[in-house]
Amino acid sequence: MKQTAFKLAISFIAIFVATVSSLHGQNGDDYKVYDAVVHHMFRDGITRFDMNAKIGKIIIRDRTHSEYAYGPKGENWEQVKIRLRSLTDETIADYELARKNEHELRTKLEIPFKYLLISDKQLAEVFPNKNDYDKSFEQWTAFYKLYPDSAGYNSFSRVGYDKAGRHALVYFVNWCGTLCGTGTYVLVEKGESGWVVKDAAGIWIS
Numbered sequence: 001m002k003q004t005a006f007k008l009a010i011s012f013i014a015i016f017v018a019t020v021s022s023l024h025g026q027n028g029d030d031y032k033v034y035d036a037v038v039h040h041m042f043r044d045g046i047t048r049f050d051m052n053a054k055i056g057k058i059i060i061r062d063r064t065h066s067e068y069a070y071g072p073k074g075e076n077w078e079q080v081k082i083r084l085r086s087l088t089d090e091t092i093a094d095y096e097l098a099r100k101n102e103h104e105l106r107t108k109l110e111i112p113f114k115y116l117l118i119s120d121k122q123l124a125e126v127f128p129n130k131n132d133y134d135k136s137f138e139q140w141t142a143f144y145k146l147y148p149d150s151a152g153y154n155s156f157s158r159v160g161y162d163k164a165g166r167h168a169l170v171y172f173v174n175w176c177g178t179l180c181g182t183g184t185y186v187l188v189e190k191g192e193s194g195w196v197v198k199d200a201a202g203i204w205i206s
Contacts, residue, residue, distance in 0.1 A: 056149030095160025
């Protein structure tokens with residue numbers, strides 16, 4: 001009897017955790033947050049994070065990628081908070097929770113630019129070695145033949161929110177060529193007119 005009750009309790013907890021995980025950030029705000037990031041990073045159709053290149057289309061990886069900027073195993077959040085002074089531990093904690101479950105992205109962005117979602121399989125056809133995205137001139141030449149006027153390709157992390165749901169954190173990465181790339185943490189705030197970027201901190205540049 002005790003064993004059966006224990007198993008039922010474990011099953012309930014597993015279902016509850018799965019439900020919370022599946023609902024996290026899936027209320028429509030994620031895409032509105034991403035919209036705000038795109039408006040900020042590609043303001044007036046020009047990249048604002050590296051080359052100041054004019055774009056004709058934005059290429060976005062079709063799954064979230066929540067890498068850490070400072071290392072594969074952890075983030076130096078104290079350094080990030082120096083750059084983003086309004087970033088709270090509460091938002092960081094939710095980001096850390098969200099990043100454990102990467103999600104597939106859909107064509108739900110509402111942005112004033114053409115955009116295309118690209119799979120890792122498609123990227124691998126151009127860049128066979130995923131660790132050398134920024135090293136091969138020939139491969140980048142092939143990429144830009146396929147995706148001209150794109151200023152490279154971009155990825156979004158999962159979104160972390162504060163408990164009030166008024167502040168959000170996103171990690172935005174762009175790769176644009178040989179020794180060409182940036183990683184940026186973006187803090188987004190929800191106001192009366194919707195989500196807008198409050199602050200952005202470039203953490204690395206290649």
